Amino acid sequence: MRGASKTTYQLPIGPIHPALKEPVMFEFKVDGERIIDVDVKLGQVHRGIEWAGTRRNPIQILYLAERICGICSYCHPMSFALAVERAAGIEVPERAQYLRVIQGELERICSHVLWAGVAAHEIGFDSVLFLTWEIREKGLDLTEYLTGNRVTKGITMIGGVRRDITDDMVPKVKQALDYLKEKIDKVQHVFLNDKTIKLRCRDCGVLTKEDALKLCAVGPTARASGVKKDVRLDQGYFAYTDLDFDYVTPDIITGEVKGDVYDRVIVRLLEVKQSINLIEQCLEQMPKGDIVSEPKIPKLLATLKRVNGEGIGRMEAPRGEVFHYVRFTGTGNPYAWKVRAPTYNNILPWIPMLLDQQIADIPIVAASTDPCMSCTNRVAIISNNKRYIMNSEELHRLSIEKTRRLSI
Amino acid sequence: MSKALSKSFKKALWVYHCNSGSCNGCDIEIIAALCPRYDVERFGIRLVGSPRHADVLLVTGPVTRQLVDKVKRVYDQMPNPKAVICVGNCGNTGDVFYESYNLLGPIDKVIPVDVYVIGCPPRPENIINGVLKAWLKLETLEKNKEVRE
Amino acid sequence: MRFSMIPVVLAQMLKKPFTNKFPVKYAPSSPSRFLEKVEKGEIKINPPVPVPERFRGRITYDKDKCIGCRLCLQVCPSEAIEYKTEEKKIRIYLARCTFCAQCNEVCPVSCLSMSNEFLLSDTDKYSNSLIVE
Amino acid sequence: MIRDKQLKPEEIVQSFKDAFTTNIEDSRIERRVTGIKKAGFTIIWLRVKRESFKDVVKHIFTFDEYPHFAVTSGYDMNENIELVYHFSIYHGSRGREISLNITVTLPKNDPSIDTITDLLPGAVISEQEKQEMLGVIVKGIPKNQRVFISDDFPEGVYPWRKDETGPDKHVRNLHKEEDKKT
Numbered sequence: 001m002r003g004a005s006k007t008t009y010q011l012p013i014g015p016i017h018p019a020l021k022e023p024v025m026f027e028f029k030v031d032g033e034r035i036i037d038v039d040v041k042l043g044q045v046h047r048g049i050e051w052a053g054t055r056r057n058p059i060q061i062l063y064l065a066e067r068i069c070g071i072c073s074y075c076h077p078m079s080f081a082l083a084v085e086r087a088a089g090i091e092v093p094e095r096a097q098y099l100r101v102i103q104g105e106l107e108r109i110c111s112h113v114l115w116a117g118v119a120a121h122e123i124g125f126d127s128v129l130f131l132t133w134e135i136r137e138k139g140l141d142l143t144e145y146l147t148g149n150r151v152t153k154g155i156t157m158i159g160g161v162r163r164d165i166t167d168d169m170v171p172k173v174k175q176a177l178d179y180l181k182e183k184i185d186k187v188q189h190v191f192l193n194d195k196t197i198k199l200r201c202r203d204c205g206v207l208t209k210e211d212a213l214k215l216c217a218v219g220p221t222a223r224a225s226g227v228k229k230d231v232r233l234d235q236g237y238f239a240y241t242d243l244d245f246d247y248v249t250p251d252i253i254t255g256e257v258k259g260d261v262y263d264r265v266i267v268r269l270l271e272v273k274q275s276i277n278l279i280e281q282c283l284e285q286m287p288k289g290d291i292v293s294e295p296k297i298p299k300l301l302a303t304l305k306r307v308n309g310e311g312i313g314r315m316e317a318p319r320g321e322v323f324h325y326v327r328f329t330g331t332g333n334p335y336a337w338k339v340r341a342p343t344y345n346n347i348l349p350w351i352p353m354l355l356d357q358q359i360a361d362i363p364i365v366a367a368s369t370d371p372c373m374s375c376t377n378r379v380a381i382i383s384n385n386k387r388y389i390m391n392s393e394e395l396h397r398l399s400i401e402k403t404r405r406l407s408i
Numbered sequence: 409m410s411k412a413l414s415k416s417f418k419k420a421l422w423v424y425h426c427n428s429g430s431c432n433g434c435d436i437e438i439i440a441a442l443c444p445r446y447d448v449e450r451f452g453i454r455l456v457g458s459p460r461h462a463d464v465l466l467v468t469g470p471v472t473r474q475l476v477d478k479v480k481r482v483y484d485q486m487p488n489p490k491a492v493i494c495v496g497n498c499g500n501t502g503d504v505f506y507e508s509y510n511l512l513g514p515i516d517k518v519i520p521v522d523v524y525v526i527g528c529p530p531r532p533e534n535i536i537n538g539v540l541k542a543w544l545k546l547e548t549l550e551k552n553k554e555v556r557e
Numbered sequence: 558m559r560f561s562m563i564p565v566v567l568a569q570m571l572k573k574p575f576t577n578k579f580p581v582k583y584a585p586s587s588p589s590r591f592l593e594k595v596e597k598g599e600i601k602i603n604p605p606v607p608v609p610e611r612f613r614g615r616i617t618y619d620k621d622k623c624i625g626c627r628l629c630l631q632v633c634p635s636e637a638i639e640y641k642t643e644e645k646k647i648r649i650y651l652a653r654c655t656f657c658a659q660c661n662e663v664c665p666v667s668c669l670s671m672s673n674e675f676l677l678s679d680t681d682k683y684s685n686s687l688i689v690e
Numbered sequence: 691m692i693r694d695k696q697l698k699p700e701e702i703v704q705s706f707k708d709a710f711t712t713n714i715e716d717s718r719i720e721r722r723v724t725g726i727k728k729a730g731f732t733i734i735w736l737r738v739k740r741e742s743f744k745d746v747v748k749h750i751f752t753f754d755e756y757p758h759f760a761v762t763s764g765y766d767m768n769e770n771i772e773l774v775y776h777f778s779i780y781h782g783s784r785g786r787e788i789s790l791n792i793t794v795t796l797p798k799n800d801p802s803i804d805t806i807t808d809l810l811p812g813a814v815i816s817e818q819e820k821q822e823m824l825g826v827i828v829k830g831i832p833k834n835q836r837v838f839i840s841d842d843f844p845e846g847v848y849p850w851r852k853d854e855t856g857p858d859k860h861v862r863n864l865h866k867e868e869d870k871k872t
Contacts, residue, residue, distance in 0.1 A: 042815075044474045045429045045744055046838045048508040051849050051857065054506065056634070063634035063657045067504050067696060070433025070529065086733075087510050094726055116435065127562055133443040134575055140440075141606075148613040151433045154657045162662070163611070186565060194561045213756035216812035229758065234787035235778070241729035241785060287726065297632060297663045309744065312733065312789060314760070325763040325774060336765030336850075338774075340816075344761065385598075394458075445606070451584040452750055469866070474840040497635075500682050501652045502864030504635045509849055509857035510839070516682075526677035526687060528655045533605040538678035540580065541587040545680060551661050554689040636865055655866060 021357040028101050033358045038351045053337040058084050058158055059297060061334070065324075066152050068339060071114060074107040076324070076339065077156040077318035082237060083326040084158050084334075087311030094291040096160035097239040098282045103146070103155055104315070105275035105282075110139040110178060111318035112268045113276075115370045116187060119265065122363040123200050128190060130278070135183045145169070156360060158300060160292025170283055180278050186268045192253070199406040200260035203366035205353040209260055212367055216350045219320025220267045221369045223249050225259030231316040243281050259374035261368040268370070304334040317342055319370050343371045360398040420452040421539065424462030424486070427428050428479045428515065429468025433529040434496035441532035444468055448536060459485040464542055465492045466535075470502045470511045483519040489549060491522045492540040495535060500524045578603045608673045615658045615674040616649055618689045623647065623667035629660035629669065629682040648688040696780050699788055700734040702753060704827035706736060707751055713742035733789040740803060743794050747775070747806050750790065757790075761807075762816045762826045768853045771824055773795045773803065802827040823850045825828075 029037035049068055053061045058080075078100065085092060092100075113136045120128035129189040140150040147153040147163060155162050165173065191197060207217065210306065212225040221228045228247045232240040248270045250256075250263035294300040313324040320342030327336040346369045353365050427435055441448050442455055451482035456462050459482045471479055483492070492515075499515045515521055522545050525538035580602050585591035594600045608614070625645030630638050637653035638660065638688045679687055697705070703717045715737040723730045738746050750757050760776040777790040796803060805828050807814045818837040820826040825848040839849070849857045 042837050044472065045469075046472060046474075046510050047429060047470065047505050048510045048849060048857075051509065052507055057631070059632050059659065060634040063655055063659065064504050067431040067433070067528075067655075068500070070431040070436060073431075073433060085631065086720070099727060125562070127566060130444050131569075132566060133440065133444065133564075137440070137443070137445045144612065145609045148609070148658070149610050150531065151437065152655070152657075153601070154613065154659075190561045190565060192693050196560075214811050216759050216810065218758075228782040231787075233783045233784045235731045235789065236785055237724055238727055239725040241725040263446065285726075290703075293726035297626060297659075310735075310774075312791065314778075314789070321758075321760065323760040323776065325761075325776065327763075327765055335765060337760060338763030344815060345812060347815065396493075427595055444575045445577060446579065450576070450578070450582065470662055472840075473843065480756070495650060497655065501650070502870065503653055503679075504655055506636055506653070506865045507861060507863050508663070509860040509862075510860070511864065513862065523678055523680055524652065524682040526651050526682070527675065530678070531605075531675050534676055536579055537676045540588060541680060544592075547588055552795070 006376035028354070028359075030359065031392065032219065033360075035305045035354050035357055035359065035362075036204060038354045050337050050339055054333055057301060057332050059295045061337070062156050062158070063152075063154065064337070066154065069341060071111050071149055072107060072317045072319060072322075073152050074103055074156070075177065075315050075322045078104065079322045079324045080326065080337075080339075081156050081158045081313070081317040083313030084304070084315065085308075085311070086313065087309045087326055087328055088158075088307040090159045090293055090303075092160055093289050093293060094239070094287050095164075096293075099161045099165060099291060100285040101155065101240060102165065102279050102282050103161070105278045106139065106143060106146070107153070108275045108318045109272050110136055110143065110273045111370075112148075113139060113184070113187070114391045115268060115318075116191065116265070119364065119367050120191075120197075122367045122396070122399060123197065124403045125197075128187075128211040131190070132187055133188065138176055138179050138183075142173065143174075145172060155294050158304070159294050160290075164291045164294070164311065165283075165286075166342075173279075173283065174273070177276050177279060181273070184269065184272050184276075188273075189194065191265055191269060196403055196406060197265075198262065200364060200403055201265060201368075202259050202260060203258065204361055205357060205368055206258065206260045209257070209347050209351050209354045211349060212259070215352075216345050217320075217349045218342050218345045219317070219370075220248075220264055221320065221346050221349060223247060223256075224263040224267045226251075226257035229321070231321050233316050235314060237315060239282070239285075242277055242285060248274055260365055264370075266370045276389070301332070304328075306330060319343060320346060343369070346371060358402070360402040363396060363399050364391065380401065419462055420454070421464055421543070422456045422462050423448075423453050423464045424459045425466045425468075426459075426479060426482050427468040428475045428477075428499070429472035429511070430467075430496060430498065434499075435469040436444055437529045437532055437535075438468070438495060438535060441535050446532040446536065448464060448539070451536075451539070453539065459483075460487065463490055464496055464539070465517050465519075466489065467492060467519070468495050468499050468523075469515075470498045470505045470508075471513065471515060473510050473512055476512050476518055479515070479518050487508055489546060491546055492519055492523045493523045493525060493535075493538050493542055495525045495530060495538070497526060497528045498525070500526065503528060561651060562671075567569050579605050587687060605676075610674070611671075612673050612675070613658045613671045615651065615672050616654060616656075616660075616689055617670050617672050618649060619668040619670075620646055620648070622666050622689045622690070624666055626665060628663045628665065632663045634659070646690075650683065651687040651689065693735060696786060696851070698751060699734055702790075703734060703736075705752075706746065706749065710738070710742050710746060713746075714738040715739065729785055731789075732789065733791065733794070734793050737793045740794050740796060741763075744804050744806070746792060750777055750779065751809065757810075759810045759813050762813070762820055764820050764826065764850060766798075766824065766850060767795075767850070770798050771801050771826060773820065773824075773826065775806075779854065793804070796826065800831055801825060804828070805820075805830040805832075807832055808828060820847070824848055825855065 062077045065080045066073045068076045115128040117132035147155045149324040167207045207225045209226045212222045212227045260348045307328040308330040315322045323340040325338040329335040494515045502514045523538045523541045639648045718735040720733040758778045763774045775792045778787045817828045822836045
């Protein structure tokens with residue numbers, strides 16, 4: 001380093017780019033183009049949900065929990081329902097456990113395909129964005145067919161599920177799954193065999209297994225670094241214990257684990273195939289039976305009023321382990337409610353990933369962990385009062401230029 | 409001159425999307441409206457990266473305390489004539505987040521809103537319907553301006 | 558392979574376009590005249606993407622079946638339902654509704670149900686078309 | 691690797707009790723079963739005195755070299771604040787993970803606890819959140835800033851507290867404010 005004359009720059013980013021969703025703020029120290037130090041400022045989207053939860057009854061909280069994050073809008077209410085069921089000792093019928101697996105895997109497919117489009121968009125491949133989002137539309141049609149709304153599914157109920165999949169709905173589900181299976185092979189071919197994507201993603205934003213374990217990274221980010229962490233397998237909930245599947249790590253295809261952006265692409269695309277397979281297994285093994293333990297809601301609210309205890313709900317969301325903690329003291333409304341989104345644990349791994357990377361790599365590395373609190377709309381580099389406005393459009397343009405430079 | 413301006417204005421409506429603390433259910437529906445299936449680009453609607461080039465502001469989310477002045481600044485940077493479309497119920501009335509210590513009111517408390525797109529999240533066609541209503545409003549604005557001249 | 562996306566793009570060119578041309582293929586030169594023609598029936602609007610049968614759209618309220626038991630108020634996550642004490646009926650603000658249909662399930666006389674209509678946008682969020690009484 | 695011999699839940703609780711005798715106020719093992727095959731997993735709840743909290747966390751490392759730390763939940767029980775640290779050990783093999791939740795009570799007049807970021811660097815965001823939401827003082831926290839609440843939110847107001855330092859002065863009901871208008 002050339003001694004004390006090193007200056008760092010303040011770049012607050014104003015507008016929000018369409019692909020970047022919720023705002024999160026970084027602070028980097030930069031030596032020229034190379035990033036030397038990273039600091040993260042969160043909380044632009046703090047809506048005080050946990051506090052609002054203590055003032056409502058559990059049925060209302062289901063729909064509040066659904067709007068914590070729009071893309072994984074199934075895992076939050078479902079792990080809240082798990083926590084309440086464990087605190088109140090409510091048994092869930094077996095058919096409902098299978099229906100819950102189907103909804104969870106369907107959401108994982110839609111979320112990973114969405115992510116593939118956003119990641120391709122970050123490095124400048126808009127045609128891949130349109131290709132993947134065209135596939136995602138079929139996934140959303142299936143979600144709408146099964147739950148009644150494209151994004152906020154509203155299928156969760158404490159003690160089971162709100163809608164059943166009857167036998168005459170199964171052929172339509174199977175037909176949509178075949179369409180998805182065939183198209184996802186095409187996307188995987190596009191992503192994994194494209195020379196430019198390999199140039200941009202190989203050895204970029206590396207997270208070593210040691211760092212992933214120490215920083216408790218979760219989900220595909222951890223699995224891409226070789227850490228075998230998957231709540232569906234570690235601590236089987238719903239009906240995952242009856243299905244046969246295994247941890248998805250990049251060495252299935254490439255035979256080695258590097259923990260870089262390319263490995264995260266592999267892990268997510270393999271997981272989409274795994275999810276389709278899981279849904280098919282569920283459709284075959286699903287037993288007959290009722291779909292919710294207590295259909296009458298006033299009765300359910302009455303039983304929840306008498307609960308006095310605490311429960312935890314853990315679930316594997318598309319981005320990683322979602323954790324809910326609920327404490328009841330017999331007043332109907334939960335006394336305490338703690339929500340931990342998977343991105344909570346995937347924020348700190350950004351720091352080892354982004355060190356010694358270039359500024360142009362920030363969008364793709366940040367997008368590679370698929371942050372639900374999501375991509376950078378604020379990149380601020382601490383300056384000695386020299387302000388240099390660089391909006392996220394320029395950040396994105398830098399990223400595209402780098403792709404062009406590499407691919408010539 | 410105003411006649412020429414209004415004609416060119418109708419063909420290309422440039423849109424800028426601002427997320428003021430939304431759960432991003434509406435944001436992905438806005439992006440879905442841009443993608444091949446609904447493809448608002450055939451109406452000349454294009455998403456631009458800066459409010460300075462935009463005619464319509466698509467706002468989502470109940471405004472959090474940290475983003476209040478950001479939303480105001482984005483609104484002020486937009487050139488006239490401009491329209492604001494508030495997408496999603498939590499932007500319209502603070503739907504599920506009606507009670508909070510960190511939210512400063514639905515969007516029309518921060519900036520004047522022209523069209524409210526109702527839904528949680530609204531379907532992409534509903535957003536197109538909202539844009540159509542914004543056009544009507546902008547057109548009547550143009551007519552009143554011509555009548556006044 | 559160098560650019561694996563090229564064969565996909567070429568194949569895409571031959572297929573039927575994926576776009577569903579919702580109201581009309583291209584932007585009308587003047588929206589108001591366009592709407593008048595639609596009312597007169599000269600122009601046919603292309604239908605939106607078909608909606609499945611149990612879609613959660615605009616709520617419909619059967620006033621005389623309602624017994625005013627206020628169970629729906631207890632369950633509504635966003636306080637979108639207002640109770641009119643004098644006539645023991647309810648008023649639902651669509652601008653505050655989350656379209657979760659939880660009130661449909663809790664209603665003992667099932668006087669609430671969800672229709673398929675979803676094109677709800679207006680210049681005034683509390684206009685009569687957006688309040689179900 | 692010490693994880694090769696994986697202890698049963700009862701042995702784990704017993705080893706905690708041997709090491710900390712009176713400091714473990716109470717312990718509970720919760721068994722859950724799922725699916726048709728009724729495969730089960732266990733959740734261990736421990737209530738620990740504050741003095742021996744750091745050693746209890748160090749003791750977890752004897753079971754698993756890299757325990758998984760989920761988050762710390764906290765709530766205000768009128769005269770003292772209770773924090774629940776959620777760990778889980780033995781991840782990596784199918785159906786063997788055990789959740790471990792450690793509850794600590796802090797008196798309200800001195801709500802301080804020492805940090806665990808030296809053992810688990812991933813816990814810093816969770817500790818920052820407890821500082822700003824509950825007014826807990828984490829001794830030795832590497833980054834003493836606010837993480838979720840904005841900087842212009844007044845000092846001394848803790849959103850999760852149910853006493854006078856609660857957020858009730860700042861709460862706004864967006865619907866009721868509009869009802870007054872229409």
